[in-house]
Amino acid sequence: MKKSRKTTLSDLSKALNLNISTISRALNDHPKVNETTKKLIKEKAKELDYRPNPLAQGLQKQNxxxxxxxxxxxxxxxxxxxxxxxxxxxxxxxxxxxxxxxxxxxxxxxxxxxxxxxxxxxxxxxxxxxxxxxxxxxxxxxxxxxxxxxxxxxxxxxxxxxxxSDDFVGMYDTVNQFISKGTKNIIHLQGNLQISTAFNRLLGYKEALLKNKISLNPDFIIPCQHQTEVKTGLRNLFSKYALEDIDLITCYNDYYAFQALEFLKENNIRIPQDIQLLGFANEPLSVYTSPKLSTINQPAxxxxxxxxxxxxxxxxxxxxxxxxxxxxxxxxxxxxxxxxxxx
Amino acid sequence: MKKSRKTTLSDLSKALNLNISTISRALNDHPKVNETTKKLIKEKAKELDYRPNPLAQGLQKQNxxxxxxxxxxxxxxxxxxxxxxxxxxxxxxxxxxxxxxxxxxxxxxxxxxxxxxxxxxxxxxxxxxxxxxxxxxxxxxxxxxxxxxxxxxxxxxxxxxxxxSDDFVGMYDTVNQFISKGTKNIIHLQGNLQISTAFNRLLGYKEALLKNKISLNPDFIIPCQHQTEVKTGLRNLFSKYALEDIDLITCYNDYYAFQALEFLKENNIRIPQDIQLLGFANEPLSVYTSPKLSTINQPAxxxxxxxxxxxxxxxxxxxxxxxxxxxxxxxxxxxxxxxxxxx
DNA sequence: ATGGAAATTGCAAACGTTTGCATTGTCTTG
DNA sequence: CAAGACAATGCAAACGTTTGCAATTTCCAT
CATH class of the missing domain: 3.40.50.2300 (Response regulator)
Known part of the structure; x- marks a missing residue:
């Protein structure tokens, strides 16, 4: 493993018999260096394939x-x-x-x-x-x-x-809109609340219900630390409630929705006729599911x-x-x- | 914007009245520095929240x-x-x-x-x-x-x-397998050949046909520089060939396959009954389409x-x-x- | 010619480390 | 008690830049 050294300012300095500071200034287009020498230096620099060392620069300039x-x-x-x-x-x-x-x-x-x-x-x-x-x-x-x-x-x-990105408003507005058009029983698949986005999306959901004077059914908020818990959560839900009791499932994000989608399909529940499903984020994949996933767009x-x-x-x-x-x-x-x- | 300076070796040096080199050695656990001073130095370093400057280190160590x-x-x-x-x-x-x-x-x-x-x-x-x-x-x-x-x-x-990743073999084996089980008319949606993976996947397709003495129908290789060209390509194909003339569509990658999937669905062609579809890469999304996409797995x-x-x-x-x-x-x-x- | 400003170039310190070598101190041993 | 061995620490150069200041040169106006 031979190491070929890189050309440095001092190499140029020797080659041209000019002080290192002049070289540096020339290459940085400092005004007070003669145009002719500047040109000379730049040519030599190109010839020797000089490339500044960002580490040295960083150390010097603190940036x-x-x-x-x-x-x-x-x-x-x-x-x-x-x-x-x-x-x-x-x-x-x-x-x-x-x-x-x-x-x-x-x-x-x-x-x-x-x-x-x-x-x-x-x-x-x-x-x-x-x-x-x-x-x-x-x-x-x-x-x-x-x-x-x-x-x-x-x-x-x-x-x-x-x-x-306006997580709260995104969820709030959308849920609100659904309610005002007559949607009643709305589930929320809730993410890990330590994460602020999950928190805000949940909040949007709750506030929308509140505003419409719909009382919160705690069963309708299904906490999932991770998308892998979605199916279990839904299984529990449906062991207690009938299909007719649920109109819409909202989700922390699209991945949760994908899981929900699979669950619903596996149980021959028709989307959206039996139950509607709403994701969050508009991940690129959401176009490819079938049915294609409705979601809340976030311009990533x-x-x-x-x-x-x-x-x-x-x-x-x-x-x-x-x-x-x-x-x-x-x-x-x-x-x-x-x-x-x-x- | 006040700038609070970071503690450096020399700060520690002053604070402890020890030479800078000793400090450096102590922090690098160099053997020949007294254990007691070592401890002392490390404590002080922690106290002053010393963190080495990677730029200086990089410059010095060339790495x-x-x-x-x-x-x-x-x-x-x-x-x-x-x-x-x-x-x-x-x-x-x-x-x-x-x-x-x-x-x-x-x-x-x-x-x-x-x-x-x-x-x-x-x-x-x-x-x-x-x-x-x-x-x-x-x-x-x-x-x-x-x-x-x-x-x-x-x-x-x-x-x-x-x-x-073995692009060639992946495609070759798979196509070969399909042929040996009786699949006849196989399309390939070919990617940008400047990219080596596209080239190798095409090659795998061709070789598999060759090995099975199936003559290449140039119409069956559809060049697409980008996934956006897939639908047009397929439209052309089907303007010339009937549904029965095609058994399987292989693709440069899953995204091409997704486009093909959309096209087929839009034209009410059933997958896989009418035409089979094969992707490449096993992108995470391929589980979420319906039907779920068969593909060639690449362990990214x-x-x-x-x-x-x-x-x-x-x-x-x-x-x-x-x-x-x-x-x-x-x-x-x-x-x-x-x-x-x-x- | 000549003083001085302006243009150009050079000198040297600084950024924060690492490390070979020199120096000092301590201990052991004959 | 002297001398050598070893442990611990210090000195200074080096990595490759940038930049304020000093030194030199050039040029113009008087």
Whole structure:
């Protein structure tokens, strides 16, 4: 394993008999270096295939052209779609992306963020799934001058950019709409409440019932930590209730809905004639089921794009010493009727 | 935007009145530093929340604990599943992941790789989609001491680790099996042949026919650059052939198959009774269609895991100056019968 | 010619580590 | 008690940049 060294500034310096600082300035198009020498240097640089060392640059400038992205886990397609949006914008702007998953615990979330901070990333886009009773470490990161952008969750205490999708309103509006058109008995397959999105979707469901003065039947809220628990949950439900007792099943997300779909099909329950089914997220797969899944659309890729734009803005402002006004962008969600619902 | 500085070795050095080198050694558990001082130093480090600066370390050691991953594009779920496998292994081993997409051109592929190299990543996992007439830049990277692992494509000229899924055999075996059980008229929806996987899958199809002395009907190979062209392709086919003339449609990948599925349903063609349909890749969505899609399984996540293990092995060997024997791991693909086929 | 401003280039410190070598201190042993 | 061995620590260079300041050169107006 022979190691061929890379050309450095000092190589160029020797080759051209010019001081290293002149070389550096020339390559950075610093105004006060002679145009002729500049050209000379650039040519030589190309000839020797000089490429700057981002580590050295980062160390010196305390800032790498790199964005950190932290996901909770990789188990839903939604995150990948967001990532796709981020990756598109960032690479257009010449930024590298470092990804990290936070896994299951608060501690891991914290570690992941700190690790990114020590890489001197230019900014961090975070999906935090857990509540942090003491989010001060987040403020610490900001104090280091690293812009933080939060996705899908708001911390009142923290002044930052936010991109959230309106989980609450999405569910609330849709359920409300169904009720107002006469739908009565509505189930909710509830996700892990530690995750804020699950919490907000449940809340939307409850509030819609409340507003319409429908009393909450606790049996109608089926808690599932994971999509694998959906079928059991439904089995329990139907051991207690008849088909006619149920009009619509709403779900924490599309994956829950897929499970429900399978369950219903297995039991020869017709969708939507016997029971209607509603997902959440509009995962790409939802077009391919049959019947095609009605769902609540969440513009995943667009969220990635917007988040990227916002954080790049903030970075740019900071670099130029301008003040910057934080924004909260609420991405609207909307009911998307396909075949698994009637209304 | 106040900037709170991070604690560095020299901060610790001052605080403890010890030389910086002792601090460094202590924290790296170097044997020749007194156990008591070691403990002292570590405590202080924790107290001041010292975290090493990976940039400085990388610059010094010419190696960051970072793995680069290059994808062609992000438009199929397959890559995400591989990424999931990679991310799992790498974070277990304390490596960060930098991702990059190569986009549409050879030039971009080359740039992406070189950019990663200048980040002094410890290794690069690459999906290259294009043929490179001059792959010498890849060898250059290796010469810099950066292990390269190729996914899904073999370069005869380049000695490296490879993880490939057996596209050819997967398609060949399956088609062969169908023929031997009496299936006659088999279509292939062919992908973009610039991409090696598309090429190999087509080849598998052709060879299977050849082996069984079935003459190739050029009409039966329908070239589609993209899944969006599938329906048009099929429309053309059926303008020339009757339903009875076709027994089975094989596809470049599951997404092509999904399109075909829609087309067939739209035209009230029953699957699999009238026409059978076979995908490729076993994308997660293929369970949710109806009928459920039969496909050829490709163990995506596992490929990511294996690739990670292999490249970590190589890195470790290199670091210890041991010699390392390159491997080529061929992941087996297999026919997965679900509901869209009969056999 | 000549003073001085402006343009160009060079010097050296700094970013935060790691590590070979030199130095100091401590202990053992004959 | 001296000397050598070993343990512990310190010194300084190196990784490849950037950048404020100093030094040099060029040029123009007087």
């Amino acid at each position: 790498t052209k790199t964005i950190g992205v932290i996901f909770p886990t990789f188990d839903t397609n939604f995150f990948f779609r967001v990532l796709k949006g981020i990756e598109k914008m960032m690479h257009e702007s010449g930024y590298q992306i470092i990804i990290s998953t936070a896994g299951e615990s608060r501690i891991q979330e914290k570690k992941a963020i700190q690790s990114l901070s020590s890489y001197h990333v230019s900014g961090i886009i975070v999906f935090l799934s857990f509540e942090h009773e003491d989010p001060s470490f987040l403020i610490d990161i900001q104090d280091e001058g690293i812009p933080l952008l939060f996705m899908d969750r708001i911390y009142e205490e923290i002044d930052a950019n936010y991109v959230i 890729e667009e969220m990635g794009v917007i988040a990227s734009e916002m954080i790049l803005q903030e970075i740019q402002h900071n670099q130029q010493g301008e003040s910057y006004q934080f924004l909260t962008k609420k991405m609207s969600t909307f009911y998307l009727k396909r075949e698994s619902t009637l209304l | 960051t604990k970072t793995i680069g991953v290059i994808f062609p594009t992000f438009d199929t779920n397959f890559f995400f599943r591989v990424l999931k496998g990679i991310e799992k292994m790498m974070h277990e081993s304390g490596y960060q992941i930098i991702i990059s997409t190569a986009g549409e051109s050879r030039i971009q592929e080359k740039k992406a790789i070189q950019s990663l190299s200048s980040y002094h990543v410890s290794g690069i996992i690459v999906f290259l989609s294009f043929e490179h007439e001059d792959p010498s830049f890849l060898i250059d990277i290796q010469d810099e001491g950066i292990p390269l692992l190729f996914m899904d494509r073999i370069y005869e000229e380049i000695d490296a680790n490879y993880v490939i 996540e596992e490929m990511g895991v294996i690739a990670s293990e292999m490249i970590l092995q190589e890195i470790q060997h290199n670091q210890q100056g041991e010699s390392y024997q390159f491997l080529t791991k061929k992941m087996s693909t297999f026919y997965l019968k679900r509901e869209s086929t009969l056999l």
